Amino acid sequence: xxxxxxxxxxxxxxxxxxxxxxxxxxxxxxxxxxxxxxxxxxxxxxxxxxxxxxxxxxxxxxxxxxxxxxxxxxxxxxxxxxxxxxxxxxxxxxxxxxxxxxxxxxxxxxxxxxxxxxxxxxxxxxxxxxxxxxxx
Amino acid sequence: xxxxxxxxxxxxxxxxxxxxxxxxxxxxxxxxxxxxxxxxxxxxxxxxxxxxxxxxxxxxxxxxxxxxxxxxxxxxxxxxxxxxxxxxxxxxxxxxxxxxxxxxxxxxxxxxxxxxxxxxxxxxxxxxxxxxxxxxxxxxxxxxxxxxxxxxxxxxxxxxxxxxxxxxxxxxxxxxxxxxxxxxxxxxxxxxxxxxxxxxxxxxxxxxxxxxxxxxxxxxxxxxxxxxxxxxxxxxxxxxxxxxxxxxxxxxxxxxxxxxxxxxxxxxxxxxxxxxxxxxxxxxxxxxxxxxxxxxxxxxxxxxxxxxxxxxxxxxxxxxxxxxxxxxxxxxxxxxxxxxxxxxxxxxxxxxxxxxxxxxxxxxxxxxxxxxxxxxxxxxxxxxxxxxxxxxxxxxxxxxxxxxxxxxxxxxxxxxxxxxxxxxxxxxxxxxxxxxxxxxxxxxxxxxxxxxxxxxxxxxxxxxxxxxxxxxxxxxxxxxxxxxxxxxxxxxxxxxxxxxxxxxxxxxxxxxxxxxxxxxxxxxxxxxxxxxxxxxxxxxxxxxxxxxxxxxxxxxxxxxxxxxxxxxxxxxxxxxxxxxxxxxxxxxxxxxxxxxxxxxxxxxxxxxxxxxxxxxxxxxxxxxxxxxxxxxxxxxxxxxxxxxxxxxxxxxxxxxxxxxxxxxxxxxxxxxxxxxxxxxxxxxxxxxxxxxxxxxxxxxxxxxxxxxxxxxxxxxxxxxxxxxxxxxxxxxxxxxxxxxxxxxxxxxxxxxxxxxxxxxxxxxxxxxxxxxxxxxxxxxxxxxxxxxxxxxxxxxxxxxxxxxxxxxxxxxxxxxxxxxxxxxxxxxxxxxxxxxx
Numbered sequence: 022x023x024x025x026x027x028x029x030x031x032x033x034x035x036x037x038x039x040x041x042x043x044x045x046x047x048x049x050x051x052x053x054x055x056x057x058x059x060x061x062x063x064x065x066x067x068x069x070x071x072x073x074x075x076x077x078x079x080x081x082x083x084x085x086x087x088x089x090x091x092x093x094x095x096x097x098x099x100x101x102x103x104x105x106x107x108x109x110x111x112x113x114x115x116x117x118x119x120x121x122x123x124x125x126x127x128x129x130x131x132x133x134x135x136x137x138x139x140x141x142x143x144x145x146x147x148x149x150x151x152x153x154x155x156x157x
Numbered sequence: 158x159x160x161x162x163x164x165x166x167x168x169x170x171x172x173x174x175x176x177x178x179x180x181x182x183x184x185x186x187x188x189x190x191x192x193x194x195x196x197x198x199x200x201x202x203x204x205x206x207x208x209x210x211x212x213x214x215x216x217x218x219x220x221x222x223x224x225x226x227x228x229x230x231x232x233x234x235x236x237x238x239x240x241x242x243x244x245x246x247x248x249x250x251x252x253x254x255x256x257x258x259x260x261x262x263x264x265x266x267x268x269x270x271x272x273x274x275x276x277x278x279x280x281x282x283x284x285x286x287x288x289x290x291x292x293x294x295x296x297x298x299x300x301x302x303x304x305x306x307x308x309x310x311x312x313x314x315x316x317x318x319x320x321x322x323x324x325x326x327x328x329x330x331x332x333x334x335x336x337x338x339x340x341x342x343x344x345x346x347x348x349x350x351x352x353x354x355x356x357x358x359x360x361x362x363x364x365x366x367x368x369x370x371x372x373x374x375x376x377x378x379x380x381x382x383x384x385x386x387x388x389x390x391x392x393x394x395x396x397x398x399x400x401x402x403x404x405x406x407x408x409x410x411x412x413x414x415x416x417x418x419x420x421x422x423x424x425x426x427x428x429x430x431x432x433x434x435x436x437x438x439x440x441x442x443x444x445x446x447x448x449x450x451x452x453x454x455x456x457x458x459x460x461x462x463x464x465x466x467x468x469x470x471x472x473x474x475x476x477x478x479x480x481x482x483x484x485x486x487x488x489x490x491x492x493x494x495x496x497x498x499x500x501x502x503x504x505x506x507x508x509x510x511x512x513x514x515x516x517x518x519x520x521x522x523x524x525x526x527x528x529x530x531x532x533x534x535x536x537x538x539x540x541x542x543x544x545x546x547x548x549x550x551x552x553x554x555x556x557x558x559x560x561x562x563x564x565x566x567x568x569x570x571x572x573x574x575x576x577x578x579x580x581x582x583x584x585x586x587x588x589x590x591x592x593x594x595x596x597x598x599x600x601x602x603x604x605x606x607x608x609x610x611x612x613x614x615x616x617x618x619x620x621x622x623x624x625x626x627x628x629x630x631x632x633x634x635x636x637x638x639x640x641x642x643x644x645x646x647x648x649x650x651x652x653x654x655x656x657x658x659x660x661x662x663x664x665x666x667x668x669x670x671x672x673x674x675x676x677x678x679x680x681x682x683x684x685x686x687x688x689x690x691x692x693x694x695x696x697x698x699x700x701x702x703x704x705x706x707x708x709x710x711x712x713x714x715x716x717x718x719x720x721x722x723x724x725x726x727x728x729x730x731x732x733x734x735x736x737x738x739x740x741x742x743x744x745x746x747x748x749x750x751x752x753x754x755x756x757x758x759x760x761x762x763x764x765x766x767x768x769x770x771x772x773x774x775x776x777x778x779x780x781x782x783x784x785x786x787x788x789x790x791x792x793x794x795x796x797x798x799x800x801x802x803x804x805x806x807x808x809x810x811x812x813x814x815x816x817x818x819x820x821x822x823x824x825x826x827x828x829x830x831x832x833x834x835x836x837x838x839x840x841x842x843x844x845x846x847x848x849x850x851x852x853x854x855x856x857x858x859x860x861x862x863x864x865x866x867x868x869x870x871x872x873x874x875x876x877x878x879x880x881x882x883x884x885x886x887x888x889x890x891x892x893x894x895x896x897x898x899x900x901x902x903x904x905x906x907x908x909x910x911x912x913x914x915x916x917x918x919x920x921x922x923x924x925x926x927x928x929x930x931x932x933x934x935x936x937x938x939x940x941x942x943x944x945x946x947x948x949x950x951x952x953x954x955x956x957x958x959x960x961x962x963x964x965x966x967x968x969x970x971x972x973x974x975x976x977x978x979x980x981x982x983x984x985x986x987x988x989x990x991x992x993x994x
Contacts, residue, residue: 024527024534028541035545039585043553046581048573050560067576092710092840111711113820113840123482127576138576141485 048127052100053135060130067138071125072098075105082119098124098135110137117142159232159335160225164318167221168303171316174214174265175298181207182291185284201284205276208287211294212269218301219266222259222317226252232337234324235259235317241343243762243787245744247354252344254357257477257492258301258317263358265297267365275369279389285376293368296501300494315492346789346812346821352411356404360431363401364469367438369393371466374459375509378516384448384455390462391445392990398442399983401435406976417822417837419964420691421972424578426485429554430472433547438465440543447533453523454537461540463509468551470502475554484557484574530609535600542596546589550582583691587641590684594648597677598655620655627654635689635967645688653681672986679979686972690833697730697834698963706960718839721795723930723957724903730834732797732804736959737904738930740792740808744785748772749792749808753907753930759884761788767908789813793838793959797827805834809961811841833966840960850952855938857946867933867953871900876937876947882912882924891916896937896947900928911949913937925950932956 050069051059059068074082075097084097084107095109096118108126118124121142128137184204191197222235226249231237239252239259253259272290276283303316321338322330329336370390377386408428409421422428441461444454475481478495527534556574563570575581602616628650631637637646660674698719700706705715721727721736728734740749741764749772755764763783770778778784792808807825824837856864858873865871874897882893892915900907907928914922925936936950 024529028538032541032545036548039545039549039552042585043549043575046575047553047556048576050571050573069573069576088710092707092714111714125484 052102053098053104053106054102056135057130065129067127067129069125069127070098070100070106070135071123072100072106074119074121074124075099085119087114098126106135108135108137110140115140115142159320159337160228160230163221163224163230164233164320167218167225167318168316170214170217170221171298171301171303171318174211174218175295175302177207177211177214178291178294178298180204181211182288182295185288185291188284189288204284204287204291208269208272208276208291211291212273215262215266215269215298218262218317222262223249223253225318229341231339231341232321234319234321237321237338237341239341239344241341243340244344244349247351248344248349251348251350251353251357254361255344255348256317257494258315260357260361261297261300262317263361264364265294265301267358267362268294268297268368271365271369275372282373282376282386282389285379286372289372289375290368293505296504300497300501312493314497315494347415347823350411350415352407352414356407356411359400359407360404363397363404363435364473366393366397366400367434367465367469369397370441370462371509374462375512378459378512381516381519383516383520384452387445387448387455387458389994391442391449392987392994394438394442394445394462395983395987395990398435398438399980399987401431401438402976402983403980405431405435410973414826415823417824419694419835420579424550424582426481426554426557426574427476429550429582430475433551433554434465434468434472436543436547436550437461437468440540440547441465443536443540443543447536451523451531451533452521453527453533456517456520456522457537457540459513459520461544463513467502467506467509468547470505474498474502475558480557480561482557530603530613532600532603535596535603539593539596539600542589542592546586546593549585549589553581584641587645590687591645591648594645594652594681594684597680598648598652601656601659601674601677617655620651620658624651624654635693637693639692642688642692645684649681649685649688651681652684653678656681669985669989672982672984672989674982675985676979676982679975679977679982682971682975682978684975686968686970686975690966690969690972693967695965695967696962697965698836698961699729701728714839718960718962720958720960725956726798729797729963730965732799735796735798736957736961737794737796738957740794741784741786741788742790742792743777744787746777748775748777749794750777750784750786751930752791753928755784755786756883758783762786767910791841793841793961795825795836795959795961797834807836809837811838813841828970830970831968833969834963835966836961836963838959839962842958848954850934850954852952853936854951856949856951857941858949859944859946864949866900866935866951867931869900869902869931869933871898871935873898873947873949876940879912882914885914885922888916890918894937894940896935896949898926898935898949900931900933902928902931905930907931909933909935911935911937913940929957 048067048069050071053070053072056068056070059066075084077083082096085094086096087094092113093109093111094114095107097105098108099105108128110126118140123142125141126135126137127139127141128135130136181204184200184207188197188200188204191200224230225233226236226240227246229236229240229242235256235258239255240249244252254263268290272287272294275286275290279286298314300314301316302314303312303319304314305312322334322336370393373386373390373393377383405428412418412423413421441458441464444458444461447454448458474495476485477492478498480495527537553574556572560570560572598620599617602613624647628647631646631650632643637643656674656677660671660678663670663674696717698717700716700719702720706718706720707715719727719729719734721734723736723738726733726735739752741752741755742748743750744762748770750764750766750770754767754770756767757764762785764786766778766780766782766784768780769776770782770784789812791811791813793811795807795809796803797805797807805827807827809825810823812821812823820841822838822841824835827834827836858864860873860875863870863872876894876896879893879895880887887893893912895910895912898909898911900909907930909926909928911926912922912924914924916922923936923938925934927934932954934952934954936952938948938950940947
């Protein structure tokens, strides 16, 4: 067997190993019901939940609760199945939070509370912004 | 008034640049099909004119857009959404590329310039190479074309010259079509940083440079000059590697200085998307060098060079199509260009794959077995490792793409990227780093001399011994104990030592050949720097008071953060640390201004000096001067002392942005030779919240008399009648007096000036004066003309405070020094290859 063949086999093996490792470490996007069931079953891995902030009829975000020192906050996230869930986040509110279209929370249930370790925001494209808000 | 002309001109330039790039591509292509020398030359001349016109138009687009931003034409959406009147001129450059359109423009601009250089330096390759260039330019220009095809209702590209009223559907434009906002919505404060002025141009120059080897490779396949393309392409590839690497590094450095996650690399998909092409680019440099020396690895080089360009397009697609929206913290938002981006990516992928496949059989390849003792073998192993290293990153980064593809076929896939990205990628990349270091440390010995088994042993003996000694010293002094870090340290030391040996012998022969050895030394130093600064980063702001900052906060927060009251020293990391107060930054002068020394005005961007403003023994402003400031930025002056000696004064910054909500903290870094002390504010005082004042205490004093307020010695200096009060209109029969009270604080004398106003002989108004630093408020309550006494009301509150977090980053300078050496190595190698090309 030629060296190049051995090398090729090693490379293919490594590539397969990488793919398997990725699949093993990948997280999943779930809804709150699934996340809750996972936590009940003792599965403590971090998962992603995509949702939207709860808003009233005028489009104002409701259910936002800032700690007195602005160091942590909680909010209500509505997932794709329309389940509302209070989410706790142990960091200051990220900028642009209330303007975000979609919020992705990464974390898991601790009892009945969902505690996020990381938040990703999808902010509206400037082109979808519907009003002029500065300088009037 | 709406300035239509400049926008129309800019848009015209965009259209011209698109059309001329197509014309240039066609003319260059045509010139290849013609054999008659004169006609051929005529087509080439036409093509050149078209490409020059294209470059001119691109510059025209650039200038038009800059005029719009610089002149504050907020009727244009680009100026409105990326700039504002208070933005300093040098940051207007950053708003230029904050938007997608501007960054496309930057890419087009660099590529046009490189194209001109190619036209003038590569006579033999001009036509086929420039066909590729002009085509890529056409695709890029189409991204900012902004035209709608009437019948198909198809929008092509997003123009930066769109008017605000066309971009937004705001009711105000129905009532007043010519409405122009008075100010723009401003540049994201995080981007108001000098690195953000130079990082994007560098990165996009790197992007633009990757087209050169690709274009030469395609030209080589097309013209059936399968091997000749490598020689002219190699120096450009080296330049691309250096510039792209530098661009990535600048981004990391910006993150280190500006963001507060405590590092320079976050393994975010957007970062990964450009890291992977860089790795493959480096691999391709290695295989191209192998080919030049030994006529092997030609096919590999072709595959790698094509892959680099395709990966750059792929990364553009990932970051700009919105596909990463649920996976990344900082991808661009979707401009509706995803279809166009996908066509761009697929077009060049298919063309290059088809071309390579058609020619594959004709590409010469060497069938001889490579010897384990040849440098080619080792370099090839190294290049393979780099490719696997990139593969490991791109597979998880592409997870959102797999979900979309599954979705396209009607399925659902809910795979998400790993929750802890840093841990996930680090655990793999670390071992690749080790492999790269070991391979290049050893491979270098085969580089300059033919070697067999016994000679290799001899050559390797000294460097291995020295490496082991240095390694033993490092791990015992720096106390490295984690097994994976121990191995990484050994590999890092080995690559440095062995390359130093090579460097020593090469410099004797010819210093121009030292590029390779230097680059590898740089890589070794960087690996060590990354390992120490990330692996051994340590929180030093430990709360050693035995008291919780707040019971509402997590245990972790209470443990890792330090609450500092103003003018009360604490101990931290061997320093006495003291918070000295909140500061503004002067807009037009270098220096910080104490908030206590200025008075706010009705314009948030202007304050008036209450006294002479001194910063570092230099008088910045005289009393009563009006000073321009940035109201959203507050700096926290924090002094670090050892004994009586001031070691450093840090100014970590907090930005409060009303429109965006929340606060953004940026660190200040005390740089040392062996470690950086990285400090950021983790919680500022919330001035909006209700302040709890103590009950009012009343004192009666004469002018010049001493009294105590909140345990500080105070003197009523004098009381004067005044004619003007900020924000109050005085009538003719109003009487206003202002008291001037000096209060001696721990480090400074402060002044309070409460006002007492009598209106129409019966009404009384009082304006209290607060000294923030001392937490006292003084009110002039009453005047007793009969005894020449004044009644003062005194309130006190909790003193000002700030909560900080500080980390030590050991040996981070190794990373910066290492990358510097890497760049020098690249430059030396590049200069040599340009000379021989």
